[in-house]
Amino acid sequence: MLPPVAVLMVAAFAHFSQEKAMEAAVSSYVQDLAESMAYRLSTEVRLWNIPGEPFSAAIRYRIFSWGPSIPGWVAYINDEGKIIMSSPGAINIAAIWQQNLPIGSAARVNDKDGRQYTLAVYPVDRGRGYVVAAVSWDQLLGSLVKIGRLWPVLIVMVSLGSFWAIRLLWRRLISPLKGLAAEIDDLRMGKDIPNTVDPQAVKEIDSVHNALIRFAKAAIDRDNLRNRYVRDIVLVQEAERLDMAREIHDGPLQDITALLQQIHMSLEEGEDTHERIKKTERLARVVVRELRGLCDELAPPWVDLGLSHAMTELAERLSQNYDIHVSVDIDESFELGAERTLSLLRIFQEAVSNAVRHGDATEVRGYMHKEDDNLFFEIEDNGRGFDSSVDHEVLRLEGHRGLANMTERMSLMGGTFEVYSTVGEGTRILCVLNQKPLV
């Protein structure tokens, strides 16, 4: 706001200075004119220094018929203020002539049309009469006056324009920017969404604001997702603990209890305990087998046999558990490292489990091939299939974590996971993995 105000002030100062300068110039001009006329009309002055011979009347009054040789008008008035003689065009003087004008100095007057004049009155022969000289500002200064009047108008217009532009700038840019900065300051990422866009703001700020809204929404989505994951992890952990507790309770715990009972009976019977010890030995074997199965379930030790053997072992076990055909065909030369092998084992396990539980499949085949550095692992079943266009995330929220888990496992390994299935036509899963170890 300050610059246009300053410009306006400087312009006003300049305008008044110019007015003053013009007025001074016109005043001194008119005074000179009046003074010289008064001198010329004075009967006491001798021209050309001719003794005893004052100006002849003709020379003295010639000016009133010809008019002054410079711009302006002159008139001779008597001491009653009546115009005795005047130069051509001095009729104007009559129109603007005011009796009370100070004598010897210049005064500025306007005629009824608003034109400006400057007048000066000088006495002739000590009050015998007076010379009135007048000049029109337009006549003397011409275009200077017009420009002098035009440029303040221009300056005011420019200043008003600047005011308007600055106001616009404020409303549409600075104010929205300040609002945006305050919003960013107060924004709690992952919790808030910024207010809707200021309708006055320019569209670039709009875009920035919209981007901020998008970021904030993404942060909220990400936080929600993370919370859901954390909840899922907790749920899965609890479910697994429950499963494990149930397995130990129903399996080894029962067996060891039975074993203990056998030992107690042997102790009480004292003699002929051979049969009972044989029974005890059988029970102990069962306990070992069950615990071994539990360990295999938790962390299959055969992962260290390498991809091909580990997958084959799993396939054969799954085949036995579900009593369906499960096979894999993986070249022994394919290597992935224990961690990624375990992930593929879990994916295969989940796929077979899904195929049996949801698809009633009787055959599942795993097949791996290699192109350049990429390993392609395909799993096909002959089950009922499903609509694979459904978002895994939606399924996960409904409590079916299988596909989402498999997708996550693959993405953790830097690979991709795709499911192709149509209702009634079985399911095909494709995992693609770069064989190079992850950095």
Add this chain to the structure above:
Amino acid sequence: MPIKIVLADDHPLTRAGIAEYLKREKSLELLGEAEDGLKAWQLIQDLKPDVALLDIRMPGLDGVAVAQKVKETGLSTATIMLTSYDAQQYVMASLRSGARGFVLKTVSPKELTAAIATVARGGLYLDPEVASVMGEREFDPEQLSTREREVLVLAAKGLSSKEVASKLFISERTVQTHLASIYDKLGSKNKTEALLLALKYGVVTLEELLED
């Protein structure tokens, strides 16, 4: 002459238990004990036992790797894998590394003695608990065709169907058909079981398995 033995297991209690079995048996002589694979390999080279009992999972060098070294250096020591794991893939890995026996740690002293005696004679011994899935019926090796036998031997060496197909100049589908027929004849549910049964019934010998 008692059979000379070296025992390797990283679990001290298990090792002590098995050592006690071995010491009790007059026909066996325990020369040394090792708590890891490297020590086991050292003892086998130094003591040259008839039989080495090796745990599969040991720090340093695992049992399969020790058996591999024994096979590669041509020592006369026969190796038996002694393990807690009943995975059939361990059995196959052990046999391919040159082991002649696969015994679970829950084995009875009588069974362990039998296993040691069998491998010392040059035979093959698989724990009944691992082998129990294979059934006990008689099988005539002649029931498999020559092509089926070829497919089985290559598969036993760990080749994939694709590799077997290219080795025999037949299609992969034909290999699959042969395998299905082999499973059917041997009464097995899968490839590993078929291989173990084939070894058990003498359709394929351990020597064939170890050939390059």
